[in-house]
Amino acid sequence: ETGVTQTPRHLVMGMTNKKSLKCEQHLGHNAMYWYKQSAKKPLELMFVYNFKEQTENNSVPSRFSPECPNSSHLFLHLHTLQPEDSALYLCASSQDQGGPSNEQFFGPGTRLTVL
Amino acid sequence: GQNIDQPTEMTATEGAIVQINCTYQTSGFNGLFWYQQHAGEAPTFLSYNVLDGLEEKGRFSSFLSRSKGYSYLLLKELQMKDSASYLCAVSDSNYQLIWGAGTKLIIKP
Numbered sequence: 001e002t003g004v005t006q007t008p009r010h011l012v013m014g015m016t017n018k019k020s021l022k023c024e025q026h027l028g029h030n031a032m033y034w035y036k037q038s039a040k041k042p043l044e045l046m047f048v049y050n051f052k053e054q055t056e057n058n059s060v061p062s063r064f065s066p067e068c069p070n071s072s073h074l075f076l077h078l079h080t081l082q083p084e085d086s087a088l089y090l091c092a093s094s095q096d097q098g099g100p101s102n103e104q105f106f107g108p109g110t111r112l113t114v115l
Numbered sequence: 116g117q118n119i120d121q122p123t124e125m126t127a128t129e130g131a132i133v134q135i136n137c138t139y140q141t142s143g144f145n146g147l148f149w150y151q152q153h154a155g156e157a158p159t160f161l162s163y164n165v166l167d168g169l170e171e172k173g174r175f176s177s178f179l180s181r182s183k184g185y186s187y188l189l190l191k192e193l194q195m196k197d198s199a200s201y202l203c204a205v206s207d208s209n210y211q212l213i214w215g216a217g218t219k220l221i222i223k224p
Contacts, residue, residue: 042119042213042217090157097210098209098210098211103160103163105160106150108155109157
């Protein structure tokens with residue numbers, strides 16, 4: 001248990017569906033992250049929020065829409081996804097964005113399959 | 116561009132020692148992390164190196180050479196539960212983590 005929870009753990013959706021992934025951290029951290037993990041590829045940073053403000057958007061397609069209502073919660077809204085978006089989506093948090101030895105704590109991920 | 120290289124897969128025997136290497140080329144350097152990820156689970160923090168040398172933590176040790184852009188994770192007295200993927204990540208000049216693809220370690224009895 002890392003103090004970061006994600007729901008749902010598994011999600012299957014069609015290309016026309018709309019769904020949302022939820023992340024919650026109980027660590028009192030100020031920064032939260034969305035990553036995409038595909039088989040045999042490096043973790044891809046998608047979005048970063050620091051003190052509820054989005055600070056990074058790594059050229060992510062608009063069919064992924066993040067939302068951070070407070071420092072403890074992070075959402076990823078999904079719509080009109082493509083089969084190549086099937087992957088493990090990981091949420092992480094850290095005390096702050098940046099700074100030395102700023103360890104990130106990860107949630108268990110949501111395994112997404114797009115049909 | 117920024118690049119992290121580590122072997123895709125390694126196999127070792129229970130009770131033995133294994134060394135997982137990581138080489139990097141990044142824009143700036145603010146430390147190197149090793150994470151462990153069991154199948155279907157979250158990555159968990161193992162170690163952080165920012166200065167050259169060896170950091171030891173129980174059965175696991177991590178080494179860094181900044182001049183060579185090189186690190187390794189050393190696992191001693193291997194146990195079956197050590198079967199997992201090991202992820203190398205470098206904090207660049209903006210403190211953004213650049214990740215390797217991970218090394219899948221298979222432990223055989």
